[in-house]
Structure formats: structure tokens, C-alpha cells
Amino acid sequence: MFLELEQISFQRTGGELGILGYGYCDSGLRTDCSVDARALRSSTGNEWKTRYETQVELNRQLERQTGLLQEKMEHMRGNPTDRLSSIRSFDQMPVGSLNQLLKQLEEEKRSLQNxxxxxxxxLEQEAKAYHKANDERRMYLAEISQVTGTCRIITV
Incomplete structure (x- = not known):
């Protein structure tokens, strides 16, 4: 599902299906009208007009696809009342399916624990590296202040 959204996003930015390859408005859904209008004015033939119309239609289709995929994602996430219905469906499942589901969930749990x-x-390694770098920084600051103090004594 996320892959489909990424593909649509790629297509929307002028990837595989993008014809004009120009920038997009702030909403990210329509092509930059000023760039397209300039392209239409500068072209003498109907080629740019055809490309523009094709791109607009493609953008509409991608908007619909994005909407459908977002609805699917919301449906898959579900709401709390829906989750109770899934628990009720476990009561109706055969024992073999429940055992398979249990094994799958245990594997997922182990994977997440790892x-x-x-x-x-x-995180521990990053913390050690941070503390080491911070100690070095403090050491350099102490050296700098010591050298600065020595320079002030010499110039006085």
C-alpha cells in the first residue's frame, strides 16, 4: 500500500507518467499553471496543448487513486469499535488458523524485540560517541582559553 502511494507520488512529480515534468502547486496535486501557460504561449503547434491536457487528466486520475489508497489505509487502521469486531471474528476461527496466526504473531514479536x-x-553507541565528542570539545575549549589567557599575559 505504501509502495503504491510512493509510485503515485513519483508519477505525480513527473516520473514515469509525467509528460511535462514541471513543478507542482503548493497542494502537490496540479501542475504549475504559470509554467504550463508560458509553454502553451511559446509553442506554435498543438503539441503543448495536447501534452498539457494529457497531464491534467493524468493528475486527476492520480488524485482519485491517492484518495482511494488513503481510504484503504484508514480502513486498515480501523477505529476502536472495529477492533472489537475483529476480536469477535477470532472466536469464530478454527483452532488451526488461530495456531497459525499465533505463530505468525510470535515471529513478528521476536522480530520486533530484536x-x-x-x-x-x-542508541548506546551513539550516546558513547556523543559523550566522547563532547569531552573532546571541552578539552579543546580549555586549551583555547588557556592559550588565550597566556597571550593576554604576554601582551600586557
Missing amino acids: QLKDYELR
């Missing part, structure tokens, strides 16, 4: 441990380790 990912958490990895992030904790990475």
Missing part, C-alpha cells in the same frame, strides 16, 4: 535490542545498542 529490532528493539538493535536500536537500544545503536
